[in-house]
Amino acid sequence: MSRIFISYRREDSIAYAGRLHDNLAAHFGVDRVFMDLGQIKAGDDFTRVLADQIAACDIVVAVIGPHWLDASNAQGRRLAQADDFVRYELASALAQGKRLIPVLVGGARMPASSDLPATIAELARRQAHELDDHRFQLDLDALIRQIERRPSLLAQFAGMARAERAYRWQQPALVGIALTMVLFAWVQLFDALGIDARLASYTMAIGDQLAPPAVSDRIAIVGFSEASEARLGRPGPAWRRAHAQIIDRLSEAGAKLIVFDVFFERTTAADEDFLAAIGRARERGTRVIVGVRRLLDSQPAMLPGLPALVDGGLLCLGGRLGYASLAPLAVVKAGRDATAGDPPALAGRRSLIAISALAAGGQLAVVDAQHQQLTLVGAGAQTLWQGALQPVGRQLEASGQASRDCPLLAEDDLVATMLIRLAPAAAWRTGQARYDYEQFTSSTAAVGDIHLADRIVLVGDARQEGDQFLVRRGLASEWRAGVELHAEVLNNLLQGIHVRQLNPLAQFVVMLAFAAAGGWLRRVCADLRRYWRVMLLGGAIVAYLAATVPAYTQYGLLLNPAYPLGALFLAYYLFGRMVSSSEPDRVG
Numbered sequence: 001m002s003r004i005f006i007s008y009r010r011e012d013s014i015a016y017a018g019r020l021h022d023n024l025a026a027h028f029g030v031d032r033v034f035m036d037l038g039q040i041k042a043g044d045d046f047t048r049v050l051a052d053q054i055a056a057c058d059i060v061v062a063v064i065g066p067h068w069l070d071a072s073n074a075q076g077r078r079l080a081q082a083d084d085f086v087r088y089e090l091a092s093a094l095a096q097g098k099r100l101i102p103v104l105v106g107g108a109r110m111p112a113s114s115d116l117p118a119t120i121a122e123l124a125r126r127q128a129h130e131l132d133d134h135r136f137q138l139d140l141d142a143l144i145r146q147i148e149r150r151p152s153l154l155a156q157f158a159g160m161a162r163a164e165r166a167y168r169w170q171q172p173a174l175v176g177i178a179l180t181m182v183l184f185a186w187v188q189l190f191d192a193l194g195i196d197a198r199l200a201s202y203t204m205a206i207g208d209q210l211a212p213p214a215v216s217d218r219i220a221i222v223g224f225s226e227a228s229e230a231r232l233g234r235p236g237p238a239w240r241r242a243h244a245q246i247i248d249r250l251s252e253a254g255a256k257l258i259v260f261d262v263f264f265e266r267t268t269a270a271d272e273d274f275l276a277a278i279g280r281a282r283e284r285g286t287r288v289i290v291g292v293r294r295l296l297d298s299q300p301a302m303l304p305g306l307p308a309l310v311d312g313g314l315l316c317l318g319g320r321l322g323y324a325s326l327a328p329l330a331v332v333k334a335g336r337d338a339t340a341g342d343p344p345a346l347a348g349r350r351s352l353i354a355i356s357a358l359a360a361g362g363q364l365a366v367v368d369a370q371h372q373q374l375t376l377v378g379a380g381a382q383t384l385w386q387g388a389l390q391p392v393g394r395q396l397e398a399s400g401q402a403s404r405d406c407p408l409l410a411e412d413d414l415v416a417t418m419l420i421r422l423a424p425a426a427a428w429r430t431g432q433a434r435y436d437y438e439q440f441t442s443s444t445a446a447v448g449d450i451h452l453a454d455r456i457v458l459v460g461d462a463r464q465e466g467d468q469f470l471v472r473r474g475l476a477s478e479w480r481a482g483v484e485l486h487a488e489v490l491n492n493l494l495q496g497i498h499v500r501q502l503n504p505l506a507q508f509v510v511m512l513a514f515a516a517a518g519g520w521l522r523r524v525c526a527d528l529r530r531y532w533r534v535m536l537l538g539g540a541i542v543a544y545l546a547a548t549v550p551a552y553t554q555y556g557l558l559l560n561p562a563y564p565l566g567a568l569f570l571a572y573y574l575f576g577r578m579v580s581s582s583e584p585d586r587v588g
Contacts, residue, residue: 002057002058002147002148003032003034003056003057003059004058004059004060005053005093006020006033006034006035007060007089007090008062009065009068009071010037011071012064012067012068012071013063013105016065016131017063018035018037020131020140021035021037047088050088054089054092054093054096054098057098058099059100059147060090060099060101062102062123063103064103064105064110064111065105066107066108068108080117087117087119090123091117100123101143101147103128103129104129111124112124129143199562203560204558207552208422212422212423213421213422213423213491216494216495218454219456219494220434220435220455220456221434221435221460221462221483222435222436222437222457222458222460223434223437223459223461223481223483224460224461224463225436226463226464228437235262235461238268240264240268240270240274242437243277244274244277245441246441247286248277250440250457251280251281253450253452253453254455255452256287257286257287257456257457258281258286258288258459259290259359259458259490260291260355260459261291261355261460262461263290264303265293265302267304278306278309279309288310288311289312289359290302290311290312290355291312291313291355292314292408293315293316293407293408300352311358312352313352313353314328314330314331314352314353314354315355316408317469326420327356327418327419327420329353329356329357329362329387329417330353330374330415331351331352331408331409331413331416332367332389332413333410351365352408353365354489355486356489357385357489360378360493360494361378362376362377363379365377367389372414373389374387374389374414376416385416385418385493387416387418387498389414390417391413391414391415392409392411392413392415418489418499419558420488420489420499421488421492421497421499422480422488423491432451458483458486458487461481462483462484464479467483468482469481498556501558511567514544514567514568517540518567518568518570519572522572522573541568
């Protein structure tokens with residue numbers, strides 16, 4: 001609370017000064033307001049008392065009446081005399097940097113600096129306050145507000161009106177911010193800037209490092225090696241007889257399912273042996289799945305006689321999102337002949353399931369035309385996976401990289417794509433999860449000690465210079481073989497791992513919540529110092545980023561921070577502008 005010193009000249013304004021003292025003392029307290037009349041005891045050194053009071057005060061009120069400047073005695077004008085106490089009080093206040101408020105009474109006007117001694121010439125530059133006899137109480141209230149640095153009533157009313165307008169706009173503003181961020185998410189604005197995919201990939205990378213998904217012991221990989229390439233040449237149709245041999249060995253070892261990450265289109269002299277080996281495997285109870293790279297006359301392109309013995313599945317891995325691979329589980333092909341009553345978007349179309357989805361037990365792809373969704377159905381009408389259908393062009397464009405080796409995917413197709421949760425690469429390259437092609441096809445191959453009973457075996461190219469995909473894990477990156485990624489997709493499906501993003505309604509609710517949080521941080525915490533507001537804002541960001549990892553690892557929910565944090569920052573900024581525009585003008 002301020003301590004106030006009242007300076008006045010007795011022959012000029014003692015009545016005004018006394019009235020002012022009484023009112024200020026009633027408001028601030030008698031012990032907070034000093035006036036020499038009646039407050040200096042008999043016998044005190046009044047010069048020392050004045051000096052002590054000025055030193056102890058915060059504000060000096062200089063009461064200036066009509067004769068304040070020209071007051072004289074026998075020696076001349078009082079202000080020109082060095083021992084004038086009014087001059088001494090004001091000079092001391094200015095020298096000590098006190099807040100000096102000139103108060104004009106009785107119709108007085110502020111003196112010019114040229115009319116004042118050099119020691120108090122600065123007084124002329126101080127903003128004065130007038131006390132008019134006809135509106136004394138109103139002027140007194142305004143003076144008290146200025147002493148307390150409170151806004152005037154007019155400014156306060158104007159501020160309240162602006163605050164009321166800002167309040168009325170709060171809820172529409174929050175909804176507008178949330179809708180704006182949902183629109184940005186829909187058009188993938190941040191993905192175009194590389195922010196969306198990068199943040200999502202960091203969430204997945206951290207989550208997969210902290211809580212990597214387990215690898216199912218039902219899956220095994222048989223990878224082509226450089227040793228097989230040296231013996232058989234580059235992988236291709238020339239390996240057909242070796243493939244027949246591996247089918248025999250794997251089926252004899254009790255494999256439940258053999259999945260080739262390979263397509264078989266060209267005929268060779270060894271095709272009869274190859275088809276015969278598949279027939280023997282079926283007799284032993286082993287099912288064979290092969291890859292399909294393209295269609296001929298709306299049918300999978302395969303060797304003659306092969307479609308009757310095997311299931312053909314989509315071979316493509318699609319593109320990549322950040323560090324995570326996008327795996328098409330099924331593609332709905334564009335058809336030429338529309339059937340009456342079919343929805344235009346899906347008229348005359350047929351679907352093709354991926355090899356990994358077939359290996360997981362997928363038997364039928366059910367398309368929901370109204371909601372543009374696909375459901376992968378297994379044995380007993382069990383739902384293995386359900387997700388959105390998107391145009392191939394849009395999906396591969398959003399992924400950042402389209403596969404150049406998949407002519408089966410065309411721009412008019414619709415594709416159901418899953419995000420793959422990746423196990424550590426070592427999990428697929430050691431122990432009973434990984435075998436070499438040479439272990440089954442060389443002249444010295446022996447499979448007696450290899451346990452493959454009831455297992456799903458994926459056969460594919462694992463050479464370092466073969467079918468490799470660059471996988472980004474946060475700031476690092478590594479190469480994964482295509483057959484390993486197919487194994488990852490199969491592993492996800494077998495264990496019910498389904499990474500999904502929020503639906504539009506949930507996205508809107510999250511954006512609205514973050515917009516509200518940004519507005520709350522800026523409006524409710526407006527009186528906090530900027531340092532603390534920044535700390536609160538930073539804490540909210542860190543808390544959300546930390547929550548994205550368990551949401552991903554425990555619930556398979558990929559929360560992309562770009563859009564909610566965008567809503568938080570936008571609301572914080574806009575509500576900050578509202579706060580600044582609704583704050584009343586400050587005095588002093």
